[in-house]
Amino acid sequence: MRKTDSFEELVKLDLERYERAGKPEAVYAEGKSVEDILAIAHKVISEGKSTLITRLTRDQMEALKFLDKVEVNERGRIAVVGEKRQEKIGKVAVLCAGTSDTPVAEEAVVTAEYLGLEAIKFYDVGVAGLHRIIEPIRRIREENVDSVIVIAGMEGALPSVIAGIVDVPVIAVPTSVGYGVNLGGISTLFAMLQSCSSGVAVVNIDNGFGAAVFASLISRVKMKTSGKH
Amino acid sequence: MRKTDSFEELVKLDLERYERAGKPEAVYAEGKSVEDILAIAHKVISEGKSTLITRLTRDQMEALKFLDKVEVNERGRIAVVGEKRQEKIGKVAVLCAGTSDTPVAEEAVVTAEYLGLEAIKFYDVGVAGLHRIIEPIRRIREENVDSVIVIAGMEGALPSVIAGIVDVPVIAVPTSVGYGVNLGGISTLFAMLQSCSSGVAVVNIDNGFGAAVFASLISRVKMKTSGKH
Amino acid sequence: MRKTDSFEELVKLDLERYERAGKPEAVYAEGKSVEDILAIAHKVISEGKSTLITRLTRDQMEALKFLDKVEVNERGRIAVVGEKRQEKIGKVAVLCAGTSDTPVAEEAVVTAEYLGLEAIKFYDVGVAGLHRIIEPIRRIREENVDSVIVIAGMEGALPSVIAGIVDVPVIAVPTSVGYGVNLGGISTLFAMLQSCSSGVAVVNIDNGFGAAVFASLISRVKMKTSGKH
Amino acid sequence: MRKTDSFEELVKLDLERYERAGKPEAVYAEGKSVEDILAIAHKVISEGKSTLITRLTRDQMEALKFLDKVEVNERGRIAVVGEKRQEKIGKVAVLCAGTSDTPVAEEAVVTAEYLGLEAIKFYDVGVAGLHRIIEPIRRIREENVDSVIVIAGMEGALPSVIAGIVDVPVIAVPTSVGYGVNLGGISTLFAMLQSCSSGVAVVNIDNGFGAAVFASLISRVKMKTSGKH
Amino acid sequence: MRKTDSFEELVKLDLERYERAGKPEAVYAEGKSVEDILAIAHKVISEGKSTLITRLTRDQMEALKFLDKVEVNERGRIAVVGEKRQEKIGKVAVLCAGTSDTPVAEEAVVTAEYLGLEAIKFYDVGVAGLHRIIEPIRRIREENVDSVIVIAGMEGALPSVIAGIVDVPVIAVPTSVGYGVNLGGISTLFAMLQSCSSGVAVVNIDNGFGAAVFASLISRVKMKTSGKH
Amino acid sequence: MRKTDSFEELVKLDLERYERAGKPEAVYAEGKSVEDILAIAHKVISEGKSTLITRLTRDQMEALKFLDKVEVNERGRIAVVGEKRQEKIGKVAVLCAGTSDTPVAEEAVVTAEYLGLEAIKFYDVGVAGLHRIIEPIRRIREENVDSVIVIAGMEGALPSVIAGIVDVPVIAVPTSVGYGVNLGGISTLFAMLQSCSSGVAVVNIDNGFGAAVFASLISRVKMKTSGKH
């Protein structure tokens, strides 16, 4: 049965490729005990590997800080355990509107850097004051980024405005920041999916990690073609 | 019982004021027969009064066209029956993004004009191309409008962007234009209610009529103070 | 390129106008630490400016009380930092049904006064006892207010009833007070958006701040025309 | 096994009582063919019984008109097949706001009369004009009705207002009349369930039939006590 | 203006009638402080009046227990402050399925008794064991109750089953007991509103108080006719 | 790499087993043209195979009737193309409440019979008249069925009541029959998922086909153990 033979082959290839594919092994900390998290971190370090741990609680972060080879980003509630990878694969711009969206932005930035991206941060960009988008757009162009991650709560208009101006893929991350009709970010998500600018795709609410993984895959595509892979 | 005496008095005042309050008697045509509509129109005209008829069907519009003193706006599915009022009470800007939102915009414009407002129309304004908002904003300022009606479907970002720049009340009208997560305009409505610009209030989906009535009340407030009332 | 030139010009005008446009710089306290809030307040005061801080927690309010030039409204969870503006621009009536809606009403009143409005409060108005709406309506008329803010939870009928009687714009604020089918205020919001009285526009659930900003813009329109601007 | 014995007994009692309990055998016409409806009508008449048929289509109504002993109410899309009952059991007031709610009101009225109630109709009652509720309330009191059926679309405020004034049970019927946030009547339903007046219970959207059956049960309770049963 | 005269008259009548209409003044405790609740209770008692206080917290109940003339029902989180009324006006059966629904049932029972109803309780009735409904139905018939309050969570089938057997009005109260698709009781509410038995009307989720007020109005209708009013 | 070897092996086994596993190849007709359907039918017949075609339109059914070896069930909008299988694998009871649910019931029955089940039909079973469930339950026991398919719209109570009495798996199928709060069957679905009787599992709204396939798998499990496979 030829098809299965090739599948076997594919699976084998897959396992090898997986390593360098840039999809990080990540641990979702929510619902795990402090002990669980410490055990995972110890194991990763002792095996000489590395991982990300996302959605850490305050207690989990306090415990992790005592470990060597662990870098905790408190605002982003994320930790890098083990060695970061060295190889640089591209650039991503990370935009958000301000204080309430920064935890998601930091999760994206830490993940992006872990995956070999240079992350250029703009944390004070909003549609209610158009003058605040000028500088980011200039930089996005000058820096020749491969993609833009736009994190926004409330009416979720920022990705549309940005995608109307830049010519790279815009990865939109709705946040659960808001009240009333916000519905935990679903209203913002729906606004983003309806963007009247083309060139926007969306990940789950508050999923800074997922946006950064996606951005890294875009940059890897670029490398592939330019002969590095 | 004093309170009730005053209520009686208030009700009396109310009936007198109502006439000049600018809230038009309007007929919602949906669910009415062509005969019903014609009968209403005839009665209004024969009594020397005037009214608006909104949400007309094609058949109802065809029938109304044969009457004198009836002005039908097909795109807005709205008719003015009887005499328009003469007195001018102020100016309103009506913005929308394009073809699919124009029916709602036309409903707003016809209503606004019927109520004595000068309506300045901008029908090609969208957040996906910021250069398209420059001209409207310049005019809004030059013309010294009392309020702005912003009609938008999709991600509903336009009111936020506009309200971030102008200094008059912005009345936002979500439209039911879209597909997928649009939910008949509810996603757009929710985005607008979450506008991160202050100075925005919202009316029901596709309710161009209601937005224009509200705009006329704003302009009437202005008149009141300037001594006309 | 002429358009952009004018845009530059507009942006410049905008920045100048913004100052006196009546849209307050406001700080949304939710998610900020006590230290953050204190730092913001100190900075605003030291720069001789003023701001509103909304949605304060009990701890944040306790800390702010020790500062000079800070006025905390505990029920409304709002603080005025720095000097209130002096200039009076108009009048607004603020109506709500009772104890559970007063926090939102107080947020509206403090914001309105900060923006130069005289706020006339009616905190015991409900549709289940029509005799309770007589006095407010008499006063609304005597006082010649520019707009009415109606704050209501539950079935959200009050704006419809009020707008059926008064001839000024009614800004409706749904509250998240209720249980069962209340859905955090969304049911109330939807009832208000469907008001069978025209002359009603709505802001986000519990958004007393936004309603007051909108009311101030209405009163400013009035001033503009009467030659003050 | 005693319990089952008694159950058997109860079931027997039930079958006898059912006849005079006032819960009509009713046929829901939706999804049935014209032939089905005619066959049902013929069978009922030939057996000397009677029934209601609700939610008739235009075609079904046209066909039924040719039968003797069938009374079709076109606006209410309901037919009485066979003899109406003679015995009068009480009075109910049926209120609604106007043209779009009358089909539901007519369904309620026909059902109520079929069940022996005298139905007093008020078809022009709305919260946007309080003067329109005075006459109905006077009559409700003069006529000493047993219950009030309030049919309303849009913001669904009428039951709250009425129940705040009358001292009999108010049965609220939300209608699916509206657009935008109406959600096929669910917004109206939710507003009614949150009525801040006590003394209101609700039936399904557009369910004029169910409201009338419930009203007849209330009147029957009254009769029971006064010794007629 | 005759209409208003009569309205004045009606309002006057209304105030007098209201007293004996059986709609209790009730205080909704949620969001009030212990001090607020104590103050209200003291005031009611000192004025020789009475009231119900619903949705009490544990702390509020502890505080109330020290007062004379206050009767606290802990399971129902409800207190009777002042004298209960003496006059008996009828009977109501209160059914629920078990432990999780009893708080709502107790709220209904306390309210019903406060309003002069004799409440017959059945707290172990469920559709998953039909043998458990036999005894309640026998008693409902023997006792000749005026109405039945059916409190149910989960699939909400109990009102349908009961209304299929009894010949008095069934007032259904959905509860917020459940998980997963329960949606805080909305699924149960919707099931009840779709009851395929006629003779069912519904109040808001967990609203035992409202159901009992409605039941008392039904019993009062009965009294009215039998000449007591 | 052992795992993949075994997977290859498993896939091979799978393909062989699939044939006799009882999961029918079925064609979902919605969105296909009459020509598409005819082509599929011809191909199946010419290859000596068989299939089910579900959700047929009237036109598609008219066209299929002219073919040999095609059996169309118009009420169930389903056709058996080719030979039915002969082997009998067990019994299933199919219950529903009446006319509006019968299309779904017929889809289930035709599918069940196609898969080798004897289907015992009860099409007049409802919770609003408990006497109507006695006969089905007696038969369910006498006939020793392997499972029960309960199809219900409206409040969806029937599966709970049935599962409280029988000792075999109950497969519940919500239907989209209803209006108002029915939400296209989702309310009914949610009621069923909350069944307070254990022993109920649910398939998608109107999915009579899926329920029957599941029932056949239950009966096959039985056969497996008894040594037939």
Added chain:
Amino acid sequence: MRKTDSFEELVKLDLERYERAGKPEAVYAEGKSVEDILAIAHKVISEGKSTLITRLTRDQMEALKFLDKVEVNERGRIAVVGEKRQEKIGKVAVLCAGTSDTPVAEEAVVTAEYLGLEAIKFYDVGVAGLHRIIEPIRRIREENVDSVIVIAGMEGALPSVIAGIVDVPVIAVPTSVGYGVNLGGISTLFAMLQSCSSGVAVVNIDNGFGAAVFASLISRVKMKTSGKH
């Protein structure tokens, strides 16, 4: 009246059958006090019976541990009180994706074993790595299980993939694990109900207990046929 006679007979049969039908008496601990739970456990033990207690809090579990004849599964928040039954009735496979779903899986496993099933556990199966499903599928086939319980959160794809390969009934349990668009598991539930593999039925979110009861009924069907009943 014959029908009722037979019903009486059926009820009698029912009560006898119920005992051995395999539907466990289970106690839902949520909302009960530690004392309530201890009292129930004592009663069950002293009467020589057995029961399951589900959804235990940490405190309730701590208290139960001190009792003899009580076996607490902390991860599954479930306890077996009294003797487990001895008789073995079949096999079920229980699959889930990992840490966050294991509480639901443990509830299913404990229930299944209590009901006489041998439960084969696979707790690291996910669609994002197809190689992880190979081993479970091999075992499912080798072990000749009667049914498969698939517990999944997130996109809920696992039941579809599994049901595409195995030939026994798949009982899917959505979990409330996730964030953003998860909606407390409803998104996962809806994905499962739409499975494009036939042979899947679904129970309520997080309802491991219900899935195991259903699985036990499937295995009992098998036993019945093989002559034990």
Added chain:
Amino acid sequence: MRKTDSFEELVKLDLERYERAGKPEAVYAEGKSVEDILAIAHKVISEGKSTLITRLTRDQMEALKFLDKVEVNERGRIAVVGEKRQEKIGKVAVLCAGTSDTPVAEEAVVTAEYLGLEAIKFYDVGVAGLHRIIEPIRRIREENVDSVIVIAGMEGALPSVIAGIVDVPVIAVPTSVGYGVNLGGISTLFAMLQSCSSGVAVVNIDNGFGAAVFASLISRVKMKTSGKH
């Protein structure tokens, strides 16, 4: 004012870049008349430009066929008007499960090709038969595509499975194909957003056009780096 100067500059750059940025001018045909569509097509052709027209009705397509330089794809309801661009920029794989998803897939393919992508189509890929994903995955690897567009209805599991195996970005497009709990594709959308594989981003329901534009931006990023821009 430097910032604005640079903004002017940026806008200028933007207009130049826009041309070659690969975001096509596209016309959304829904709601437009046949005449409108023809006029647009004529204008585009006469100006020597090109455009896509999406969501065409049958009538609009019939009319367009008579024009030169218009290529209509009936299944995808999309037309290319004017010249396609020649330059090849990369490869994309387009996967879907079968007949009902092909319209969306065709919209994606036509758009992708118009934008210079080579589109490799796999139209029979589904999670219910894992053997059907082997061939696509082999080809995806052999062909070295830059991204994969996965179009899926129902449970939306395909993107998760695919993204678990490939190492390029997966753009998921939910379709509105389904019934019952499908909710017009929103259930499928939510499943996809919750994908437990990282490397997936999502566009609006049925938005094949948007997915292809996004894919082209990814391929352009690749080109940019390799020095072509």
